[in-house]
Amino acid sequence: MxxxxxxxxxxxxxxxxxxxxxxxxxxxxxxxxxxxxxxxxxxxxxxxxxxxxxxxxxxxxxxxxxxxxxxxxxxxxxxxxxxxxxxxxxxxxxxxxxxxxxxxxxxxxxxxxxxxxxxxxxxxxxxxxxxxxxxxxxxxxxxxxxxxxxxxxxxxxxxxxRADLAPDGDPVLHALARDACTGMTVADHAARHGMTPAELRAAVRRVAGCSPKDYLIGIRLGRAQELLATTELSVAAVARRVGYDDPAYFSRLFTRRVGAAPVRFRAQQSRAVPDDWNEGLQEDAEPGPPVAEPVDGP
Structure with a gap:
């Protein structure tokens, strides 16, 4: 029946x-x-x-x-x-x-x-x-x-x-997201997890559907948009905060991926937020150390 x-x-x-x-x-x-x-x-x-x-x-x-x-x-x-x-x-x-x-x-x-x-x-x-x-x-x-x-x-x-994916997310993705705005390259991330870059690429693509480089860039540019919309940090300072020591490169990448230059994005999306929301987000007195663009390879 x-x-x-x-x-x-x-x-x-x-x-x-x-x-x-x-x-x-x-x-x-x-x-x-x-x-x-x-x-x-x-x-x-x-x-x-x-x-x-x-x-x-x-x-x-x-x-x-x-x-x-x-x-x-x-x-x-x-x-x-x-x-x-x-x-x-x-x-x-x-x-x-x-x-x-x-x-x-x-x-x-x-x-x-x-x-x-x-x-x-x-x-x-x-x-x-x-x-x-x-x-x-x-x-x-x-x-x-x-x-x-x-x-x-x-x-x-x-x-x-899917049974082959952890219900609370993949620990490798959590680690990549946590450290996305540092100077670590894809090879650095792979070594931290005891993987080769090729193994890390396969693991990230299986879970996120993209390469580690694209995953890191997505997080970096998402954070950059938040900073541009809610703080008065300069474009160069925002670039440093999200892992790019070269503001010109950051601006080109941001424009290509977001579809608008950082200054234009800020003009369109800037929001007034409470002062305490921005606490700790303002530009450092001294710039941080140079950081590298994530590379998709060894």
């Missing part, structure tokens, strides 16, 4: 320009019939919150699926899967597509090469699927936008729920 509930949607061309659109949502429980072999044109995230089953790869290999788990179905890839008939499983699925799938794949949120992903906890993704199911009511004027936005949220929830 099994129970099935599902709804399918047909977003218009304008909704596809949102980046991701939801094409369907479903909830199934019990000894659900096996699916496939088949090939799809879109993506499906199948979240198994209880029970167990199997997934068969295109080359015939059988992989066990034990809840909580995620099964990725990706376009053009044959798949065949189902629950064990003796146990069944509790399944929620979301079908989606859109141009942003390429970016989410590049960042590691969608993993075509890893169709079965163990989860630490399925409650977060299942909450998002339940919201999509509630949005699927007849006559909902926000249906396409509401469900499309929820797909973005679902991809984040699935990434956060």
């Amino acid at each position: 099994f129970r099935t509930w599902m709804r399918f949607f047909t977003p218009g061309a304008v909704h596809h320009r949102l980046g991701l659109v939801c094409l369907g949502v479903g909830l199934q429980h019990g000894a659900v019939p096996a699916v496939g072999p088949r090939v799809l044109d879109g993506y499906v995230a199948v979240v198994i919150s209880s029970g167990r089953g199997w997934y068969r790869t295109p080359d015939g290999r059988r992989t066990a699926v034990t809840a909580p788990a995620l099964v990725w179905l990706t376009p053009g890839v044959p798949h065949h899967y189902g629950p064990d008939p003796d146990t069944g499983w509790d399944e929620g699925f979301v079908t989606f597509t859109g141009p942003d799938t390429a970016t989410y794949t590049e960042l590691g949120y969608i993993e075509p090469e890893r169709p079965v992903v163990p989860l630490a906890d399925a409650s977060g993704p299942r909450d998002v699927i339940a919201r999509i199911a509630r949005a699927a009511r007849q006559g909902n004027p926000l249906l396409e936008v509401e469900t499309g936005a929820a797909v973005h949220e679902l991809l984040v929830a699935l990434r956060r729920a």
Whole structure:
């Protein structure tokens, strides 16, 4: 015996320009019939919150699926899967597509090469699927936008729920964030963790979807924007505070990454804040020691 509930949607061309659109949502429980072999044109995230089953790869290999788990179905890839008939499983699925799938794949949120992903906890993704199911009511004027936005949220929830990621964040990323505005290079950070630069790059990309250099620059420039918006520190002083001894280089990097020069950013975003908020943030009497731009290599 099994129970099935599902709804399918047909977003218009304008909704596809949102980046991701939801094409369907479903909830199934019990000894659900096996699916496939088949090939799809879109993506499906199948979240198994209880029970167990199997997934068969295109080359015939059988992989066990034990809840909580995620099964990725990706376009053009044959798949065949189902629950064990003796146990069944509790399944929620979301079908989606859109141009942003390429970016989410590049960042590691969608993993075509890893169709079965163990989860630490399925409650977060299942909450998002339940919201999509509630949005699927007849006559909902926000249906396409509401469900499309929820797909973005679902991809984040699935990434956060992965069993191979610590629920409170990765200690390597915490250390990089803590020391981002110092003079440490990527090689320095790697040595601190007993890694080679290549190992650090692989670890950061697996968790954050970017290189250590880009991760450090993002934190530095985020802090620089805060200082420009909330203090009267000179651009040179802000540059030193976030790890750049050369203010000209800092200004070029800031302009390229933020889209506005530091002076223009300050003119647009400056805010009056309480005096005690800025305590300890004003320019030092003596400039600090030179610090190096993080390099992505040994």
